[in-house]
Amino acid sequence: MSIIELIADIPTNAVLREQAKALEKKIADLEQQNDELKKRIKEIESQLAAKTAADDLVEHRGVYFKRQQNGGYTRTVLCIVCRKPMSSSQQVLNYRCMCGYVADFTGRQLDEVMRSLPK
Numbered sequence: 001m002s003i004i005e006l007i008a009d010i011p012t013n014a015v016l017r018e019q020a021k022a023l024e025k026k027i028a029d030l031e032q033q034n035d036e037l038k039k040r041i042k043e044i045e046s047q048l049a050a051k052t053a054a055d056d057l058v059e060h061r062g063v064y065f066k067r068q069q070n071g072g073y074t075r076t077v078l079c080i081v082c083r084k085p086m087s088s089s090q091q092v093l094n095y096r097c098m099c100g101y102v103a104d105f106t107g108r109q110l111d112e113v114m115r116s117l118p119k
Helices: 014-056 107-115
Strands: 057-060 063-066 094-096 102-107
Touching: 102 107
Parallel strands: none
Antiparallel strands: 057 063, 094 102
16 A cells, blocks of 8 residues: 555645655665665675685586585585586496586596595
């Protein structure tokens, strides 16, 4: 319900009605600005999360490995294309991602690959 509708039954002068209209316009403008700022905040937060995630990831042998706080790496092989976990069927086949990317090593070679990661 608008301000004008609220004061419709109250005898008011034209100046008050104009001020009420101006306030309604200002409220609409502020709500629009608020929505735009919320969108920008979400974009900036996702950019920051992507940058933070990128700083935690190390590219090696065509895939990503995530750094651990203790200085090592997680054993999860991450796709270089979509950054999702990859799998090696029965540890015999090369690591594959659901997006179609294939790594150049198998599950059996993971220990060797892990040892060759930069310290």
